[in-house]
Amino acid sequence: EPEVTQTPSHQVTQMGQEVILRCVPISNHLYFYWYRQILGQKVEFLVSFYNNEISEKSEIFDDQFSVERPDGSNFTLKIRSTKLEDSAMYFCASSDGTSGHSYNEQFFGPGTRLTVL
Amino acid sequence: QQQVKQSPQSLIVQKGGISIINCAYENTAFDYFPWYQQFPGKGPALLIAIRPDVSEKKEGRFTISFNKSAKQFSLHIMDSQPGDSATYFCAASKPDTGRRALTFGSGTRLQVQP
Numbered sequence: 001e002p003e004v005t006q007t008p009s010h011q012v013t014q015m016g017q018e019v020i021l022r023c024v025p026i027s028n029h030l031y032f033y034w035y036r037q038i039l040g041q042k043v044e045f046l047v048s049f050y051n052n053e054i055s056e057k058s059e060i061f062d063d064q065f066s067v068e069r070p071d072g073s074n075f076t077l078k079i080r081s082t083k084l085e086d087s088a089m090y091f092c093a094s095s096d097g098t099s100g101h102s103y104n105e106q107f108f109g110p111g112t113r114l115t116v117l
Numbered sequence: 118q119q120q121v122k123q124s125p126q127s128l129i130v131q132k133g134g135i136s137i138i139n140c141a142y143e144n145t146a147f148d149y150f151p152w153y154q155q156f157p158g159k160g161p162a163l164l165i166a167i168r169p170d171v172s173e174k175k176e177g178r179f180t181i182s183f184n185k186s187a188k189q190f191s192l193h194i195m196d197s198q199p200g201d202s203a204t205y206f207c208a209a210s211k212p213d214t215g216r217r218a219l220t221f222g223s224g225t226r227l228q229v230q231p
Binding site: 035044093109111 | 223
């Protein structure tokens with residue numbers, strides 16, 4: 001069964017450092033998302049990406065964040081200068097965007113736990 | 118306007134019982150309401166979803182009830198099993214915005230006791 005994969009599973013970094021979180025969406029999917037979940041809290045939308053550009057971003061997704069699809073398979077989230085409050089689980093998701101029985105079902109990856117020290 | 122409010126925060130149910138989780142929303146532009154199940158250390162996985170043109174959807178032991186006028190929807194888990202112990206999130210999305218970015222509720226930690 002196709003699945004979204006994410007690497008690394010856990011990233012530890014020092015405050016102020018840049019991190020890149022990587023995702024491989026399901027191969028025929030066209031819509032890509034990043035969400036984050038601070039420990040014990042709800043999942044929050046960060047950004048959506050379609051046709052090589054950002055479709056929407058939340059207030060959380062400030063200038064410190066960027067996304068890229070550098071090739072036909074990877075989808076990355078970069079945090080330029082990490083802060084303590086960026087510590088969270090980051091989930092990548094993808095969707096084929098079609099209507100029907102599984103209306104825009106978003107498939108989530110297992111997440112990358114980011115710890116900023 | 119963008120929030121989805123979920124209750125209860127946690128729920129303990131005996132094996133074989135019915136688990137009920139409730140969500141409410143304000144934004145009438147929402148037109149897709151999925152429920153996600155999350156096990157520790159895993160990403161959320163779609164459990165069941167509903168659109169507001171129906172009032173109920175059932176898949177196996179899982180049922181969504183939807184009340185459009187009250188702007189509320191709920192998840193019922195019949196014959197709850199210990200394997201159902203997980204965190205459940207309701208969510209909502211609206212068309213043509215962020216390619217259907219999901220707005221999640223705060224989550225309900227369900228524990229089914231054997």
